[in-house]
Amino acid sequence: MISVALKMLLRDKGKYFGIVMGVTLASMVITQQGSIFVGIMTRTFALISDMGDTDIWVMEPKVQFIDDTKPLQDTALNRVRGVPGVAHAAPLYKGILRVRLESGEFQNCNIIGIDDATLTGGPPEMIEGRIEDLRRADAVIVDIIGATTRLARRGPDGAPVPLAVGDTMELNDRRGVVVGISRNTRPFQSQPMIYTTFSRATQYAPRERKQLTFILVKADAGQNVQDVCDRIARETGLAAYTRDQFKSMTVSYFINNTGIPINFGIAVSLGFIIGSVITGFMFYSFTADNLRYFGTLKAMGTSDGTLLRMIMTQAMVVGVVGFGLGTGAASWFGASMSGTPLAFRLTWELLFVAGTAVVVICLISAMLSMRRVITLEPAVVFKG
Amino acid sequence: MTASARRAVQGLSVAVRCRQVVKTYGSGQSAVRALRGVDLDVHTGELLMLVGPSGCGKTTLISVIAGVLDRDGGECSVLGQDYAAMRPDQKTAFRARHVGFVFQAFNLIPTLTIAENVSVPLLINGVPRKQAVEQAREMLSQVGIGDRWRDVPARLSGGQQQRVAIARALIHKPKLLVCDEPTSALDHVTGQRVMELLRGVASRHDLSLVVVTHDQRIFEFADRVAEMDDGHIERISAGKGHTHAESPHRGFDAPPKNEHPLNPHAPQGSNEPNPEHRS
Ligand SMILES: Nc1ncnc2c1ncn2[C@@H]1O[C@H](COP(=O)(O)OP(=O)(O)OP(=O)(O)O)[C@@H](O)[C@H]1O
Ligand SMILES: [Mg+2]
Numbered sequence: 209m210i211s212v213a214l215k216m217l218l219r220d221k222g223k224y225f226g227i228v229m230g231v232t233l234a235s236m237v238i239t240q241q242g243s244i245f246v247g248i249m250t251r252t253f254a255l256i257s258d259m260g261d262t263d264i265w266v267m268e269p270k271v272q273f274i275d276d277t278k279p280l281q282d283t284a285l286n287r288v289r290g291v292p293g294v295a296h297a298a299p300l301y302k303g304i305l306r307v308r309l310e311s312g313e314f315q316n317c318n319i320i321g322i323d324d325a326t327l328t329g330g331p332p333e334m335i336e337g338r339i340e341d342l343r344r345a346d347a348v349i350v351d352i353i354g355a356t357t358r359l360a361r362r363g364p365d366g367a368p369v370p371l372a373v374g375d376t377m378e379l380n381d382r383r384g385v386v387v388g389i390s391r392n393t394r395p396f397q398s399q400p401m402i403y404t405t406f407s408r409a410t411q412y413a414p415r416e417r418k419q420l421t422f423i424l425v426k427a428d429a430g431q432n433v434q435d436v437c438d439r440i441a442r443e444t445g446l447a448a449y450t451r452d453q454f455k456s457m458t459v460s461y462f463i464n465n466t467g468i469p470i471n472f473g474i475a476v477s478l479g480f481i482i483g484s485v486i487t488g489f490m491f492y493s494f495t496a497d498n499l500r501y502f503g504t505l506k507a508m509g510t511s512d513g514t515l516l517r518m519i520m521t522q523a524m525v526v527g528v529v530g531f532g533l534g535t536g537a538a539s540w541f542g543a544s545m546s547g548t549p550l551a552f553r554l555t556w557e558l559l560f561v562a563g564t565a566v567v568v569i570c571l572i573s574a575m576l577s578m579r580r581v582i583t584l585e586p587a588v589v590f591k592g
Numbered sequence: 593m594t595a596s597a598r599r600a601v602q603g604l605s606v607a608v609r610c611r612q613v614v615k616t617y618g619s620g621q622s623a624v625r626a627l628r629g630v631d632l633d634v635h636t637g638e639l640l641m642l643v644g645p646s647g648c649g650k651t652t653l654i655s656v657i658a659g660v661l662d663r664d665g666g667e668c669s670v671l672g673q674d675y676a677a678m679r680p681d682q683k684t685a686f687r688a689r690h691v692g693f694v695f696q697a698f699n700l701i702p703t704l705t706i707a708e709n710v711s712v713p714l715l716i717n718g719v720p721r722k723q724a725v726e727q728a729r730e731m732l733s734q735v736g737i738g739d740r741w742r743d744v745p746a747r748l749s750g751g752q753q754q755r756v757a758i759a760r761a762l763i764h765k766p767k768l769l770v771c772d773e774p775t776s777a778l779d780h781v782t783g784q785r786v787m788e789l790l791r792g793v794a795s796r797h798d799l800s801l802v803v804v805t806h807d808q809r810i811f812e813f814a815d816r817v818a819e820m821d822d823g824h825i826e827r828i829s830a831g832k833g834h835t836h837a838e839s840p841h842r843g844f845d846a847p848p849k850n851e852h853p854l855n856p857h858a859p860q861g862s863n864e865p866n867p868e869h870r871s
Binding site: 209211212215216219220498500501504505506507508509510511512514585586587589590591 | 651654702
């Protein structure tokens with residue numbers, strides 16, 4: 209009888225299409241909007257991802273997320289170095305500076321100052337030049353996205369000419385020479401990234417008493433990273449987080465303090481609700497239209513259990529097909545957007561969420577229909 | 593073999609036995625007493641017609657007999673069993689095994705081919721799909737539309753659809769066939785042919801048929817005619833149904849003898865009047 213159920217569904221092309229559309233819409237909107245949300249959230253901790261060697265981030269205890277810069281005393285570095293289990297600790301400057309380009313235009317840029325001695329915390333990938341080139345006078349490394357967009361100058365024909373190795377800029381009246389171009393994980397904020405050494409960054413920056421933003425710690429091999437974090441916090445009074453903790457702190461900050469999750473939440477909920485309504489309504493009307501035949505099957509001796517299995521099978525088929533089409537369309541969208549500035553990250557958790565939503569939609573639809581069929585009196589078949 | 597002789601062979605002479613069957617719809621002011629004490633026996637192997645004015649309770653009675661509606665009182669045994677003593681799932685299984693249904697509106701599933709439609713009772717009884725469809729095709733050729741097995745019902749005429757419905761009602765070899773106005777959606781000639789088909793079926797199987805009808809012109813196919821009024825059986829009279837299947841010579845108004853009772857398209861005697869040219 210399952211084959212009968214499938215034929216009833218699949219050969220009723222119009223209705224089948226409508227029901228599947230509902231599921232497709234819901235799973236597409238959920239995965240597509242969800243992927244963009246996850247993509248954006250991933251960008252908020254792009255810098256943490258790019259400093260993948262760092263086990264522990266040490267900072268001022270009031271810091272809530274990566275862009276929340278509250279500097280430390282310079283002495284903090286040595287105190288951290290003295291904590292048992294710390295193999296290596298490097299200073300990091302992070303701040304925003306107004307950069308004057310050769311054209312005379314100004315542009316706000318993220319300045320990252322990395323440890324002069326070890327160059328720990330440099331860009332993850334170099335397209336041109338080497339990180340070591342930062343040791344040259346006035347050297348800076350610029351990320352490729354910044355170099356080709358906001359830091360590019362207008363050529364004679366109006367087309368943008370990317371900032372290139374050898375070009376110069378002015379950072380707070382001090383000279384900077386581009387010695388390399390890096391490729392970074394695209395950050396949430398669209399300001400260009402400029403890497404330089406820690407000592408040079410502190411010269412570029414407006415004179416402040418404290419200039420140490422973060423301390424990047426590598427734990428001794430074999431040490432439990434969490435234990436080292438706890439020890440640093442206990443002995444220095446500073447905050448110390450593992451890389452993953454700092455990432456989730458950053459994401460939490462954006463979730464709790466921006467409208468981003470609400471916007472995506474609304475889109476995802478709308479997708480779910482509209483998909484549910486379409487599917488539920490179409491599926492119910494499919495069952496209602498076939499009620500005479502379900503009644504006939506019932507009179508002819510089909511058990512309630514079999515009827516339920518038939519409806520469940522129909523719901524499952526539209527669920528699987530709709531989910532496949534919806535997530536397929538979302539991944540296709542994501543793939544076609546790769547290389548553009550759009551943030552898109554489709555994770556298995558999102559597929560799981562969309563899958564759960566589809567199961568819920570199909571269960572609700574099937575349940576409504578089942579109720580109708582189970583309460584149907586078989587005697588109605590004789591009614592005209 | 594006469595109907596009574598067949599009954600003797602089968603041992604069980606009464607397929608359906610109703611005594612003082614009562615059925616009331618609703619309650620209080622709006623209660624409708626549809627059956628008010630029905631006494632009726634349906635003999636094994638006979639074609640019993642149930643006639644009467646609209647609203648007299650015919651459909652209600654066959655619903656009770658077929659086990660799709662619970663009676664409120666009285667006794668009713670079908671093939672020696674009482675629905676009132678069965679659990680709902682046992683009733684469902686009983687219908688699946690022993691009862692066939694023919695409806696006024698055919699009730700064929702529009703998205704299934706006619707062979708698939710006919711195979712449904714076998715599927716309900718757990719016959720594997722391939723085997724069921726094969727048997728269905730055979731059954732379809734027996735009712736004279738074997739070549740159309742791939743078509744969907746909508747591509748068939750009303751008479752052809754009712755043939756499909758009859759094939760579906762018979763494929764699992766039920767012992768009781770209930771038909772509610774099987775010809776009233778059909779024109780007269782087509783109705784006659786459908787009745788010939790049912791008549792042929794009745795003479796071949798150990799099958800009892802209860803046919804509800806308004807159509808006086810098909811009374812001639814009945815073994816007996818039970819007249820109903822106001823929730824009672826008023827009168828039962830002998831029909832001339834046995835002459836159709838059994839007597840070699842019939843009156844002019846009788847339909848032709850059919851060498852293939854299940855197949856009206858099979859060659860017939862040339863001296864017989866063709867029913868299509870009668871009215
Ligand atoms: N489900 C129901 N609820 C309430 N009353 C009903 C129901 N079904 C039938 N009735 C009533 O019971 C009576 C008998 O109905 P039934 O359908 O058995 O008549 P019938 O002889 O088949 O009529 P017809 O020839 O018009 O088909 C009628 O008065 C009808 O209105
Ligand atoms: Mg009726």
